[in-house]
Amino acid sequence: MSDNLRTLFVLLLIGFTVQALAWPLRSETLPGALVLRRNLWFAMTVAAFALKSFWAFALVACGLLLWAGRRERNLPGLFLTLLFVVPPVETEIPGMGLVNVLFGLNLPRLMVLVLLLPAFVRLLRERRMPSGGWPRAADLLLGAYVLVQLLLAGREPSVTAALRSAFYVMVDVVLPYYVFSRALQDFGELRDAAAALVWAGLLLAAIGCFEAARHWLLYSALAQGWGSTDSLLYLGRGGLLRAMASTGHAIALGYVLAICLLLYLPMRGRLGAGWKPKALLMLLGVGLISPLSRGPWIGATVGLVLYLALGRRAVKNMLLLVVGGGLALVVLPFLPNGNLLLGLIPFFGHVEVANIEYRERLIENSSQLIWAHPLLGSGDYKERLAAMGMVQGQGIVDIVNTYVLVALRSGLLGLMCFGGFMLCVWFCAMRACKLSMLAQRRDAADFGRALAAAQLAVLVTIATASSIFVIPWVYWCLAGILVAYARVVSASVEQADRTVAPLRISPSA
Template sequence: MPEHIRALVVILFVAGVVFFLARNPATDLIPEGDFKRRRNLWFALTLVAFFAHSYWIYTAVAAVILLTARRRERNPMALFFMLLFVIPPASVEVPGFGVVNYLIELNHQRILALCVLLPAALVLSKQGDTLRFGRLLADKLLAASLLLMALLYLRETTVTDTLRQGVYLYIDVFLPYYVASRGVRDISEFKDVMLAFVIAAFVLSLLAVAEYVRHWLLYNALLDALGVQWSMKGYLSRGGALRASVTTGQAIALGYVITVAIGLFLFVQGFVRNRMQRYLGALLLAAGLFAPLSRGPWVGAVVLIVVYIAMGRRALSRLALLGLAGLLSIPLLSIMPGGEKVLDLLPFIGNVDHENITYRERLLDNSWIVIQRYPLFGSFDFRNTPEMQSMIQGEGIIDIVNTYINLALRIGLVGLALFVGFFACVVLGIRKTLRTFTDRDDPYRELGRVLLATLLGILVTIFTVSSITVIPVIYWSVGGLGIAYIQMVRRLGQADVTQPANVSLQPR
């Protein structure tokens, strides 16, 4: 039996278990028909991918399926999140048929955006009650950032390629942000979107555990069967164990996805009636966060949870309890079988791959020298500077494992300021909105609390990784959800949201 078919058997079994267990708690939040339809689409796209034996056949069939499904979908952003991680986002070039070398690079993420988000964006733009893009400060900062990036491409490539890069910015950045910020308008739609991401992360988590236990990257053989070359399908290990990546391409990207899912789960779980199902979901995400063995997302998840607790009731006592539990776990792990291995993996404590921390420290120092040389708009050939050349690793690459540093090097402090300014605008906007609530148990306040904690967890995590594979589409989407939340509360009005809402966070 071919390896990709053996992998498919494992994937279908694992996903089947997750969807079976998720069905009842999911229907506490959304109609059962929506859950079944999206689940069936997940299985359909997976089967098409594994049996297509050609990326172009997969693309054609997937496009037909998605365009057909879109007509029945009431929440495009939920469908986008549910299917975002079906296969790895490896890219292929669409031929230029003799006019240009190639038109664009296409991957699963872009197919999904073009078939689901683009039609949704067109519909939203024609609706009279949709807030026009550019009216908000966050819109202006995002637009300025995209324009700056597009213009700076001209200094390093041709006009044709600059146009191509502009298309990528529209598909990868604008569409997720616009549909999330304009298409999600009430709390039931937020539940739908966040649940879709969490369920998709449940599948990733259990698949990650399978990869970790079996020391087998399940989706590598699929890319070979589709005839796609991808540099991000190599095996990585830490402490002698495989670092799972599933469909995200990199272990740290998987850890980032699970960190975001943990944040969104904090809101979703409040609507699930069965306490055991809530505990099982939390345990599954914890296992999914561990399996990639990526320390940056672990730090991001801790920050996320601390911020979430700090904005809730009895914050000081709960934070003290959390800190005490963390301190007590260290001596406990030291005496448990296998505990020493876990301690060695922990950031700031363990000794495994300590050179990675040293590398990041050197990257900060050397990058700052280059940034000072090209402060405003960066440099397209920053990798050729002596400081960056000294960072070449054994694989012959310079790994800029920091999104902020990468932006400052490529588009300068001006571009970095626009990027940081966008997220600061969203975070401060949510924080200001939260102050309008008098009831700490109000579900609208709980939603804002979760979004704020999740965004801060994201902003910490991307300090440890560059914006690769699915990482940017998620932070632009969550940023869009933050804007949607602010606008939703403004529409409702302070007088309405401070009254008891018609939505309960208690299990029914």
């Protein structure tokens, strides 16, 4: 049996197992949506491993997406379900003699062009929901960030390179955010999109656990067979393999699972009292451990604290969290590889502290370059950092901090727009959650605090990672969901206010 077929067999087995375990999630999705998306995931997975060419897979995937797009009621949910079918490795489209390269293509970009671009055109013509307050501020900040990136495209060495950079900004940033923030127009569609991401996260968690246990990266051979330069490398920590599934990197897997874990928390109570909801929670938790990435652990912990603080019985739940964390520290040394996990715990551990020191030096050296070009950054920041001794063992300058990367590339102006946008969408969710609480809409409030917790986890985690592979795709889509949630809550509250007739006292006869 070839490696591809053996890997495909394992993935299908994992897929069927997770599908049976996660079947209760269908109550969170739109009618029939889970079946359609599940079948499409299996079909695209089979196509990816059965076909030896990326272009053959892209052709089949394009046909399947066009077919499913006409039957799908919630395109953001379909997009999130399929976002991790294969690693987002990039293959260049040749210019056919006109230019060297047209642009790089990967699965997320293909789905944007096939699914989200037609939706974008349609949404431009439709009547929009109210966009005042924080959602309006988020739109303006993103517009400013996009404008800065388009201006910086002028640094490219050729006109075609500048056009390619502008194309990437529109396809990778504008289209996902715009469609997600406008297409989700009620709570059913919002919950469906969140459940789609959680369903995909459960698959990633199961694959991550398998990879860590078997010391086998299931998607590495696929990326190499497609001839991609973004090969999935085996990374170890303390003698253990760092799982990455189809996300492209270990920290990307931890980042996605931290978000999925937090989004799943309000769903768990609605899925019933059986063993499956608890098993799903455990699967996401163990999957989060499998990449051995500290940044996502910190992000998930901070997000969990916020989620508990915004809920009922906050003090009691916080005390339970502290007690549970303390017990875990006591029990860990007695578990297999427990001492290694204990050594990886941020602020307490001692395993590979050089990575933490590298991040500290990165901030220190980058700050000098940022202040040398404070407005719009510089185009040679990598060469300057290399001259400062920031080349890692892999022979590259690894800018493992998204905020630092944005500041180096587009200056403090770009950082203010990007950071302001990320904070603004978080405030969107926080304010909408508060409005839902005041209106005594508990389900909407619980969903909102899960979104706010997930966004806070993103804000923390991207400070420890660069925006590689699936990381930016997820945070642009999540930002769109947060803004859509704020719009839906605002429209719902306004509608409720209009339907309540004022009290009138009839004059006595």
